Amino acid sequence: xxxxxxxxxxxxxxxxxxxxxxxxxxxxxxxxxxxxxxxxxxxxxxxxxxxxxxxxxxxxxxxxxxxxxxxxxxxxxxxxxxxxxxxxxxxxxxxxxxxxxxxxxxxxxxxxxxxxxxxxxxxxxxxxxxxxxxxxxxxxxxxxxxxxxxxxxxxxxxxxxxxxxxxxxxxxxxxxxxxxxxxxxxxxxxxxxxxxxxxxxxxxxxxxxxxxxxxxxxxxxxxxxxxxxxxxxxxxxxxxxxxxxxxxxxxxxxxxxxxxxxxxxxxxxxxxxxxxxxxxxxxxxxxxxxxxxxxxxxxxxxxxxxxxxxxxxxxxxxxxxxxxxxxxxxxxxxxxxxxxxxxxxxxxxxxxxxx
Numbered sequence: 001x002x003x004x005x006x007x008x009x010x011x012x013x014x015x016x017x018x019x020x021x022x023x024x025x026x027x028x029x030x031x032x033x034x035x036x037x038x039x040x041x042x043x044x045x046x047x048x049x050x051x052x053x054x055x056x057x058x059x060x061x062x063x064x065x066x067x068x069x070x071x072x073x074x075x076x077x078x079x080x081x082x083x084x085x086x087x088x089x090x091x092x093x094x095x096x097x098x099x100x101x102x103x104x105x106x107x108x109x110x111x112x113x114x115x116x117x118x119x120x121x122x123x124x125x126x127x128x129x130x131x132x133x134x135x136x137x138x139x140x141x142x143x144x145x146x147x148x149x150x151x152x153x154x155x156x157x158x159x160x161x162x163x164x165x166x167x168x169x170x171x172x173x174x175x176x177x178x179x180x181x182x183x184x185x186x187x188x189x190x191x192x193x194x195x196x197x198x199x200x201x202x203x204x205x206x207x208x209x210x211x212x213x214x215x216x217x218x219x220x221x222x223x224x225x226x227x228x229x230x231x232x233x234x235x236x237x238x239x240x241x242x243x244x245x246x247x248x249x250x251x252x253x254x255x256x257x258x259x260x261x262x263x264x265x266x267x268x269x270x271x272x273x274x275x276x277x278x279x280x281x282x283x284x285x286x287x288x289x290x291x292x293x294x295x296x297x298x299x300x301x302x303x304x305x306x307x308x309x310x311x312x313x314x315x316x317x318x319x320x321x322x323x324x325x326x327x328x329x330x331x332x333x334x335x336x337x338x339x340x341x342x343x344x345x346x347x348x349x350x351x352x353x354x355x
Contacts, residue, residue, distance in 0.1 A: 296351020
């Protein structure tokens, strides 16, 4: 199998090219290709890059579809400084051990190859497409409800609790992040956010295993499956996984789903209110550990954070470069920021009413 892709830019000489031609990674890619009956040159696609020589690339086989790029087989190559690469290798090894492979908990991709001293690791790329690309309302609601069940299962999993990476993310950390985002946006946080931060401090006492960046771009689904929930347990990009307050993951997911509904302006027919209450009901029924007021507080915090990020990007302040074929540009308009800010205040006020 050749490592020269068709119609895709080859990496420039340096660490990326060295990783692509690493003997272990090359053998693994050749084996994957042969297992799929594929002898064509592999594709190499930029996914995302950040300042400081941090980036990720897909190596393998993918095809374009109306829902986005569908992965057939391959790996995601993450490049960073050597110390960070070693940390990520240990993190993903710990996560795959803590989560197991039974399907009752979310799954994390395994490390397929790694050279942390050279500043890279390669993670298996699951076949399928990002959940974010499929806006069918019925499938979207069912998947969100299933994700809520998986979040609840993860929060209560004893095995995961025992062996989860010992990296705490507290309510105080979340409050600091909120202040950073809005300071970088050049605007003051709304007055009521002081009460929100106080509420988070009181609701964020139960620390549980968490993904910490869960949204529809981090979930890989099977676009051809009859069951829309097929593959929903396959989560990617666990780089921020930590022990965090119960409800943080679901609040973050709901805030991103609200933003997705704002961006589509109802064209796809997704009823956010129905999706939200279905997800919360599924979470509660599955034994999720956060109370309804706590969920409201964490959703409000996530909406407020996304609002601040939208304001930053509207000013042209975004250090992340994305491949639009894989990752659509995030919201960068003041109108979405204002809507998210109003939603955050409304959700938080409603959560206070049911305390």
